[in-house]
Amino acid sequence: MSSDQPVLEIRNLEKYFEGNTDIVDVLMRREPSQIQAVDGVSMTLEENESVAVIGESGCGKSTLLRTLIGLHDISAGDIVYKGTPVSEFDKADWKEYRRNVQVIFQDPFNSLNPKMTVRESLAEPLNIHGIGNKEERIRNVLEQVELQPAEKYLDRKPANLSGGEKQRVSIGRALILDPDVVLADEPVSMLDVSTQAAVLTKMKELINDFDVSMIYISHDLSTVSYIAESVKVMYLGRFVESAQTEAILRDPKHPYTEALVSAIPVPDPTYDRERTEMSGAPRDPIDIGEGCRFRDRCPEVIPPDDIDIDQRAYREIMSFREFLEREEVDLDRIEGIVERNERTALVDAIEREYFSRELTGKNESALRAALTSLADGNEDLAIDRLRERFGSVCETTPPAVEAEPEWRVACHHHTNEDHHRANDGRTVVTEGRTDANENAAHAEQP
Numbered sequence: 349m350s351s352d353q354p355v356l357e358i359r360n361l362e363k364y365f366e367g368n369t370d371i372v373d374v375l376m377r378r379e380p381s382q383i384q385a386v387d388g389v390s391m392t393l394e395e396n397e398s399v400a401v402i403g404e405s406g407c408g409k410s411t412l413l414r415t416l417i418g419l420h421d422i423s424a425g426d427i428v429y430k431g432t433p434v435s436e437f438d439k440a441d442w443k444e445y446r447r448n449v450q451v452i453f454q455d456p457f458n459s460l461n462p463k464m465t466v467r468e469s470l471a472e473p474l475n476i477h478g479i480g481n482k483e484e485r486i487r488n489v490l491e492q493v494e495l496q497p498a499e500k501y502l503d504r505k506p507a508n509l510s511g512g513e514k515q516r517v518s519i520g521r522a523l524i525l526d527p528d529v530v531l532a533d534e535p536v537s538m539l540d541v542s543t544q545a546a547v548l549t550k551m552k553e554l555i556n557d558f559d560v561s562m563i564y565i566s567h568d569l570s571t572v573s574y575i576a577e578s579v580k581v582m583y584l585g586r587f588v589e590s591a592q593t594e595a596i597l598r599d600p601k602h603p604y605t606e607a608l609v610s611a612i613p614v615p616d617p618t619y620d621r622e623r624t625e626m627s628g629a630p631r632d633p634i635d636i637g638e639g640c641r642f643r644d645r646c647p648e649v650i651p652p653d654d655i656d657i658d659q660r661a662y663r664e665i666m667s668f669r670e671f672l673e674r675e676e677v678d679l680d681r682i683e684g685i686v687e688r689n690e691r692t693a694l695v696d697a698i699e700r701e702y703f704s705r706e707l708t709g710k711n712e713s714a715l716r717a718a719l720t721s722l723a724d725g726n727e728d729l730a731i732d733r734l735r736e737r738f739g740s741v742c743e744t745t746p747p748a749v750e751a752e753p754e755w756r757v758a759c760h761h762h763t764n765e766d767h768h769r770a771n772d773g774r775t776v777v778t779e780g781r782t783d784a785n786e787n788a789a790h791a792e793q794p
């Protein structure tokens with residue numbers, strides 16, 4: 349391996365699962381839906397670098413990790429270890445890779461075999477890889493994870509260790525083979541808060557001492573400053589922002605990152621921080637289509653330039669159109685509750701059912717025209733009418749967050765300039781289409 353080569357490179361990685369197929373799908377010969385768990389993720393991990401991947405439950409973090417260690421087949425893209433793509437690995441390469449890429453799992457209560465003593469747990473990876481000098485290595489690693497004196501712990505089983513001690517044994521187990529890379533999957537989320545900081549600080553110290561690179565996976569942005577120099581924020585299978593840790597915590601750019609940062613508890617109860625609210629929960633990563641993944645929860649979704657509309661009202665319209673596109677508007681039920689059997693009453697009922705914000709002028713008449721088409725049974729025309737007036741640039745694919753270590757934001761709010769200065773003078777790179785109107789026009793194309 350040449351010294352300028354990253355230890356690990358993830359290139360446009362995709363991991364899709366096949367969704368459930370029901371009998372109707374089979375009869376209609378519909379293709380099974382695809383769960384886009386990881387959808388075009390790229391990053392590089394340099395020697396001795398620590399990168400955090402942060403996101404809510406379901407964003408694809410564990411799938412990314414499981415794909416990295418070969419537990420899932422790759423759907424597309426590749427993982428390159430010290431210059432060799434894993435797609436070209438033979439059996440011996442996999443064994444070598446598994447020795448050098450170690451995982452620390454979330455749950456120290458389950459990741460250690462309850463029947464094995466600490467000595468046996470630490471000896472197991474050495475046995476698998478035929479490495480000698482076991483007792484000395486085991487004692488050294490116990491000292492390094494601060495389980496001292498070693499005699500006190502060597503013959504204990506997990507039941508006789510605290511949560512923090514168990515996780516220290518798991519960390520020791522990962523490090524005892526002198527790996528190049530450690531993948532840490534929520535390593536402290538099951539420990540009590542008082543133990544978390546100590547374990548993370550120790551982990552950081554160890555990865556420096558052992559010259560290890562690390563991908564630290566967590567839902568908790570508040571823990572990353574202990575451990576990672578840079579952060580990638582993941583949402584529905586994609587990275588949406590990527591930057592240095594202290595920069596992203598101080599001045600997040602993507603509305604999703606802003607919401608995560610504003611949710612970090614502040615120790616001072618008198619400090620009233622402005623909160624960025626996200627609505628709802630992430631959707632399932634199925635048939636997501638083009639466009640920003642966060643658009644249905646984003647508090648800053650971008651309306652066309654020429655319309656004046658309240659943000660919440662605008663989002664209701666976007667969501668309604670997406671319901672229509674996914675055939676999730678139950679018109680039969682609404683027809684059932686309409687008292688008078690006439691079109692205007694049905695349009696009123698749909699509006700009452702799906703819209704809480706009042707519209708005025710052309711916005712109101714465009715919505716009513718679309719709902720009238722829907723009441724007439726012409727769903728496609730309703731969708732077209734909504735799209736024509738209310739189509740958003742956020743429905744086109746935002747710029748990709750790529751592998752390079754600069755500050756990158758996948759958001760159309762950051763596409764107006766190719767490069768601009770962050771508050772601290774760093775360069776923020778926001779590549780992609782640069783003209784919001786051009787994007788809006790593009791959004792309206794069939």
Ligand SMILES: Nc1ncnc2c1ncn2[C@@H]1O[C@H](COP(=O)(O)OP(=O)(O)OP(=O)(O)O)[C@@H](O)[C@H]1O
Binds near residue numbers: 383384385406408
């Ligand atoms: N084996 C599988 N088969 C089908 N779908 C899956 C499978 N594994 C994960 N998924 C789906 O892929 C998406 C990403 O899941 P994943 O577990 O990777 O997210 P996560 O961010 O790690 O969440 P958590 O922190 O809750 O584990 C989810 O929608 C999940 O339901």
